[in-house]
Amino acid sequence: MATLQKIRNRGVFIGIIIGGALFAFIAGDALKSGGSLLTNSRNEMAEIAGESVNIRDFQNRFNHNIEVAKMMSGQSSIPSEQMDRLREQTWQQMVQEMVMNVEYDELGISVTSDELFDMVQGRNIDPTIRQMFQGQDGTFNKEQVVATLQQLINAPKGTPQKNYWLNIENAMTTQRTLAKYNSLIQKGLYMPNAMVKDLATKGSKKVDINFIVKNYNLIPDSTITVSDSEIKEYYNEHKDLFEQTESRRIDYVPFLVEPSxxxxxxxxxxxxxxxxxxxxxxxxxxxxxxxxxxxxxxxxxxxxxxxxxxxxxxxxxxxxxxxxxxxxxxxxxxxxxxxxxxxxPDSVKARHILIRPVNGDYASAQAKADSLKTLLNKGARFDDLAKANSDDQGSAVNGGDLGWFKQGQMVLPFSEAAFDSKKNEIKVVLTQFGAHVLQVTNKGKSVKKVQLAIVDRKVEASNKTIQTAYAKARTFAGNNLSKEAFLKAVSEQNLQRRTANLRRDTKNIPGLENSRELVRAAYQTEDMENVLMNNDQSAVFEFGDKFVVAVLSDIKEEGFALVNDVASTIRREIRKEKKAEQMIAELNKNSQGAQSLLSVAQKENLEVKNATGVSFSSFQIPGAGIEPNVISTASLLEKGKISAPIEGNQGVYMVLVTNETTDEVTDNTVEAFKARLEQGYQYRTNYQAFQALRENANVVDKRYKFY
Known part of the structure; x- marks a missing residue:
C-alpha cells in the first residue's frame, strides 16, 4: 500500500515525533499489572508511583517499538546499538507515561476525538500529517489524507498499515496532551513588574573597580585545626549540599590473555x-x-x-x-x-555524467550512458549533456566537473578507470551508484608506483595460552574468595588492582569489553565480604582478552552521603571559613583610617588589580574568576568608597569603585527584560516540571536484574 511507503519515506521525521522527543510515548493503555505483580518480585523490573512494572509488560512494549522501528526504516533487523537506544527509549516512555497520566487525570487534561479530527483533517493540521501529505510544491493535500484514511478503514484489522497509522495518531495525541499541560504550567508563571524593574535597574549599572585579594593559600592548612564535632555540625547545617545519586564501586584484578x-x-x-x-x-x-x-x-x-x-x-x-x-x-x-x-600520476582532474539505475535496472542505465558517450564522440558538449542528464546534481551544475582527486577518494572502479585513462578519453564505468560517463580532463606527472599484495596474520593467543590465563585467574579466585583475602593477595602478589565506579545503567566498564555482566553482578548482591559471581556462579568473568576477578567495595544509596564520606570536603570548607575570619580581622585592622586601597595593599603586601564593566548580572570578574559576593557588593557600592572585607571563593577581597555608568531604564527596556526572563523560565518549565513529578513518583529502577 502506498501509505506504508509514504510512512517509510517520512521515517526520520516521524521517528523524531514518536521515538525521539522527550515525551513522545508509544500509545497503549497504562500498565494494569495489579496486585498479582506484588507476589512475583522476580519479574518486577521497576516501581513507578507505587505501581509495580512487570518485565513482561516492558518487553511487550519494547518488542512493539522494535517493530515500529523496522517499519519506519524498512529494515528486517535492528543493529545492536540501536536496540540499546530503543530499550532505553522504551523505559523513558513507560516512566513518563505512568507519571504524566496521573497528572492528566487529576487535572482533567485530554484530547477529544474532535480535536484529533482537527489535527488530521481540519483547520489545525498537525506537523506530522502535513509533512506526510505535502506535495512537491509544498502544499498540503487534504484529499490524499481522506483517501488514505478510507483505505485504512477498509483494510483488515491488524494490518501493519492500520497499526502504524494508529501509532501516529496516538503519538500526536500524546504530544497535544503534553502541550496542554506545559501551557497550563507556563500560564501560571508570573514575573512581578516591581521585581523585573529592580533587576533591570541593577543590571543597567556598570562599574569599574580596583580590588585586592588575600588568597586563602597564604595560610598553611596545617595551622588550622578542625574537630570532628565541627564537621558534624557543618554537615547538619548544610545537609542539602551532600545529596548524592546511587552508585557502587568495585575493585577488580584483570588477568590479561597475551600471546606467548x-x-x-x-x-x-x-x-x-x-x-x-x-x-x-x-x-x-x-x-x-x-x-x-x-x-x-x-x-x-x-x-x-x-x-x-x-x-x-x-x-x-x-x-x-x-x-x-x-x-x-x-x-x-x-x-x-x-x-x-x-x-x-598522483592525481587527476575529471568530469562525469551519472545515470542512476531505476529499480535496479543497471542495463538500462548503461545503455543510456553508452548513448551519451556516442553523442560526445560525435562532438556534443560534455557540460551540456551533464547539466541535462546527470543524476549527480552536485557536479551537474558545473558541467559534471569533479575537480582534482587522488587515489582512494572515489569508489574503486571509478578511481581505477580514471587513473588508467588517457587525457580526454571517454569511458563508461559501472559502480554501485550507477553508470558513469567519465572523462579525464587533466593528469599530474606520472611516476613509478607499485601495487603490493600483502598476506598478514595477527599473533593471537592460542587455546593453550587462554587456558593458562584462565587457570591463573581461577586459582587466584579460588584461594581468595573473601574480600579480605582478595585485597591481601593483590598486595602480596603485586597484582594490578583497578577500581570502577558504577551506576545501574553503566553499559561498559572502561578497558573491559562488553562488561555489562559485571555491572549486573555488582547490583544483584549486597555482599561486600566476598568476590562477585557471574551467571554461572563462577568468580571469573571473561571480557575480550581479559579474565577478571572482582569484589564489591562500596555501596552508595540515593539520598544523603554519610558524614564520614564527605568529611574531607567539609574539613576544607571549615578551614576556608576559619582562614576567612583571620584574614577579615587582619584587613579590618590594616584598613582603619586608610585613605586609599593602595595603602591597604602596601600594608598587606598585595597587588591592586582592576576590572571594568562589572554589573549585577556579571558571571565573573576578569582577573578574579567566579566571585558572586564580590560582584554583588561592587555593583551596589558607592563610588570612591572602599568596601569592607568580602569573603570570596578564592580569598578575602576589598573593592573600590573608580567609575560607574548607568544605562537608561525605560518602560520598553523593562518590558523587553521581562519578556526575556519569562521566556527563560518557560524554556525550563517543560523539563523541570516533569523532573519534579518524577522525583515525587519515587521511581525504583530494577532493570539491572534483566539487562
Whole structure:
C-alpha cells in the first residue's frame, strides 16, 4: 500500500515525533499489572508511583517499538546499538507515561476525538500529517489524507498499515496532551513588574573597580585545626549540599590473555609456510582475500608512501611477482608480493555524467550512458549533456566537473578507470551508484608506483595460552574468595588492582569489553565480604582478552552521603571559613583610617588589580574568576568608597569603585527584560516540571536484574 511507503519515506521525521522527543510515548493503555505483580518480585523490573512494572509488560512494549522501528526504516533487523537506544527509549516512555497520566487525570487534561479530527483533517493540521501529505510544491493535500484514511478503514484489522497509522495518531495525541499541560504550567508563571524593574535597574549599572585579594593559600592548612564535632555540625547545617545519586564501586584484578612466545613462533611459521604457494599464485587478490587478516589494498604507492623502509627498498628494486621473506610489523607477521608496477600520476582532474539505475535496472542505465558517450564522440558538449542528464546534481551544475582527486577518494572502479585513462578519453564505468560517463580532463606527472599484495596474520593467543590465563585467574579466585583475602593477595602478589565506579545503567566498564555482566553482578548482591559471581556462579568473568576477578567495595544509596564520606570536603570548607575570619580581622585592622586601597595593599603586601564593566548580572570578574559576593557588593557600592572585607571563593577581597555608568531604564527596556526572563523560565518549565513529578513518583529502577 502506498501509505506504508509514504510512512517509510517520512521515517526520520516521524521517528523524531514518536521515538525521539522527550515525551513522545508509544500509545497503549497504562500498565494494569495489579496486585498479582506484588507476589512475583522476580519479574518486577521497576516501581513507578507505587505501581509495580512487570518485565513482561516492558518487553511487550519494547518488542512493539522494535517493530515500529523496522517499519519506519524498512529494515528486517535492528543493529545492536540501536536496540540499546530503543530499550532505553522504551523505559523513558513507560516512566513518563505512568507519571504524566496521573497528572492528566487529576487535572482533567485530554484530547477529544474532535480535536484529533482537527489535527488530521481540519483547520489545525498537525506537523506530522502535513509533512506526510505535502506535495512537491509544498502544499498540503487534504484529499490524499481522506483517501488514505478510507483505505485504512477498509483494510483488515491488524494490518501493519492500520497499526502504524494508529501509532501516529496516538503519538500526536500524546504530544497535544503534553502541550496542554506545559501551557497550563507556563500560564501560571508570573514575573512581578516591581521585581523585573529592580533587576533591570541593577543590571543597567556598570562599574569599574580596583580590588585586592588575600588568597586563602597564604595560610598553611596545617595551622588550622578542625574537630570532628565541627564537621558534624557543618554537615547538619548544610545537609542539602551532600545529596548524592546511587552508585557502587568495585575493585577488580584483570588477568590479561597475551600471546606467548610459542604463539609468536607458530604464527611466524604459518605465514612462512605460505610463501611458496603465494609466489606461485597468479590471482594475488584472491590469495590475499582467502588467507590474510587484512583485505587487499588496491592503491598504487610511491616509494615514500611505504613507511617500512626495508619493504620500500624491496618494492622498488625487485620485479613483479617477487615475494619478500616473512617480516613483522606491530603484532602481525607478513609476506609482501609485487602485484603490479605502473607509471601513474598522483592525481587527476575529471568530469562525469551519472545515470542512476531505476529499480535496479543497471542495463538500462548503461545503455543510456553508452548513448551519451556516442553523442560526445560525435562532438556534443560534455557540460551540456551533464547539466541535462546527470543524476549527480552536485557536479551537474558545473558541467559534471569533479575537480582534482587522488587515489582512494572515489569508489574503486571509478578511481581505477580514471587513473588508467588517457587525457580526454571517454569511458563508461559501472559502480554501485550507477553508470558513469567519465572523462579525464587533466593528469599530474606520472611516476613509478607499485601495487603490493600483502598476506598478514595477527599473533593471537592460542587455546593453550587462554587456558593458562584462565587457570591463573581461577586459582587466584579460588584461594581468595573473601574480600579480605582478595585485597591481601593483590598486595602480596603485586597484582594490578583497578577500581570502577558504577551506576545501574553503566553499559561498559572502561578497558573491559562488553562488561555489562559485571555491572549486573555488582547490583544483584549486597555482599561486600566476598568476590562477585557471574551467571554461572563462577568468580571469573571473561571480557575480550581479559579474565577478571572482582569484589564489591562500596555501596552508595540515593539520598544523603554519610558524614564520614564527605568529611574531607567539609574539613576544607571549615578551614576556608576559619582562614576567612583571620584574614577579615587582619584587613579590618590594616584598613582603619586608610585613605586609599593602595595603602591597604602596601600594608598587606598585595597587588591592586582592576576590572571594568562589572554589573549585577556579571558571571565573573576578569582577573578574579567566579566571585558572586564580590560582584554583588561592587555593583551596589558607592563610588570612591572602599568596601569592607568580602569573603570570596578564592580569598578575602576589598573593592573600590573608580567609575560607574548607568544605562537608561525605560518602560520598553523593562518590558523587553521581562519578556526575556519569562521566556527563560518557560524554556525550563517543560523539563523541570516533569523532573519534579518524577522525583515525587519515587521511581525504583530494577532493570539491572534483566539487562
Amino acid at each position: 612466545t610459542d604463539d609468536y613462533k607458530a604464527t611466524e611459521k604459518w605465514v612462512a609456510d605460505l610463501k611458496s604457494d603465494f609466489a606461485a599464485e597468479n590471482n594475488n587478490v584472491q590469495f590475499v582475500e582467502l588467507n590474510a587478516d587484512t583485505d587487499f589494498n588496491p592503491l598504487y604507492l610511491k616509494k615514500e608512501d611505504i613507511t617500512n623502509a626495508e619493504l620500500a627498498e624491496f618494492a622498488f628494486s625487485a620485479k613483479k611477482g617477487d615475494v619478500t621473506d616473512v617480516y613483522s610489523e606491530g603484532d602481525s607477521y607478513k609476506l609482501a608480493k609485487i602485484n603490479e608496477v605502473k607509471m601513474l
